Amino acid sequence: MADAVDGPEGLALWARAERVLPGGGVYLSRSGRFAGEGVLPGFVCDAMGCRVVDADGRKYIDFICANGPNLLGYGHPAVQEAFLKQAQKPASMNFFSPGMVELAERLVERHSGQDWAVLAKTGSEVVTLACRVARKATGRSLIVAFNQAYHGSDAELSPWPPPGVPSTRLDDIVRLPWNDAPALEEFCRDHSGEIAGVLFNALDQNSFQPTRFAEPAFVRAIIDAGQKTGAALILDDVRQGFRMDPRGSHRALGVDPDLLCLGKGLGNGYSVSALLGREALRAGARGIMFTSSLHFEQPPMQAAMATLDAYDREGAFDAMNRAGLRLREGLLAAASATGHVIQSSGPPSMPTVLFEDDPDHSRGIRFSREAARRGVLIHPGLNGFLCAAHDDESIDEALVAVEAALAATPLRQD
Secondary structure, three states: OOOOOOOHHHHHHHHHHHHHOOOOOOOHHHOHHHHOOOOOOOOEEEEEEOEEEEOOOOEEEEOOHHHOOOOOOEOOHHHHHHHHHHHOOOOOOOOOOHHHHHHHHHHHHHOOOOOEEEEEOOHHHHHHHHHHHHHHHHOOOEEEEEOOOOOOOOOOOOOOOOOOOOHHHHOOEEEEOOOOHHHHHHHHHHOHHHEEEEEEOOEEOOOOOOOEEOOHHHHHHHHHHHHHHOOEEEEEOOOOOOOOOOOOHHHHHOOOOOEEEEOHHHHOOOOOEEEEEOHHHHHHHHOOOOOOHHHHOHHHHHHHHHHHHHHHHOOHHHHHHHHHHHHHHHHHHHHHHHOOOEEEEOOOOOOEEEEOOOOOOHHHHHHHHHHHHOOEEOOOOOOOOOOOOOOHHHHHHHHHHHHHHHHOOOOOOO
16 A cells, blocks of 8 residues: 555565465464554564564564563573574474473472473463363363453464354353453352363453453452362463563462463563463373474573573563653653543553544554654554563654654544
């Protein structure tokens, strides 16, 4: 389209992709087109710190952060060094590696109440594994989940009608409204002996809606569900892990999960994830066939350990929150100065930016396009992410571009 952010190389790549990649839902949330046609650059070829470079060589301050994996900053030196040092050797060899044991030990030590770990590649697969462990350990089949509060690709767990999946695969998943404590309490009373696990996120974050925190009564109902029914409490911390509390978002909620799922930021962009569990569920995990040739790939495990070290050493949690608060305050001030009314919801390190009275999201989409043209990537519908590399200089530079983008975005028409 005429006003697309993509330059000639990006547009040419889109044309090539149309011929060889299936569109629609495949890769949808990772596609620039999820933001709207031509709103964000479709192809990124390089990155460093909090900045990315598109296929046409244009540079952007990035508040999408690879949809979460960029925790410390793209190309973090210590993480790169650990990965590349291990990559001098074959990545996958026979049997287990010493690094696999070391990473599992470190994750168990870091997360109090967890006694064992299973390493994998993606967050989605360890959430699926957690449900299997809960079912095997309890001898029950029902998993209680909450509407939309799941972000993986498992056909059984997806909150949207999954194309190509038999309806029988969905019979043992019950979805209840988010933050509806009475609904959860009633279901647990009626089905106490049937529930294997309660699968929950720390936040309800979905496209084109404000981020919603878990209310205290809802958190209490989740805790009670585990205590009264014997169901395993499964925290999907793939998105919020390392961003709401350095040792798990359950600490911010005040919940002690039986199973804890980590991914995204764990390897600062390298493919590693983990399921952690309590001793009481060890036997449930032992007999499950869960394996893949590349689960044992060693460089991402070394990257994960370097990420944990740098995260603690460099105060990444505080840095992300500081930058997020600075961005939020500046964004709200710029909106006020240009006559817009916007809301920024969610934790400072994971902000969702939406325009008030924008039912078709057209102004939000226009703003994102205008910001991208000025070198800043803010998604119009999904929550954003900050990383530890967002320093004062990058936030100040971004806010100059943001105010200009807001000034170029039409105000609401009465």
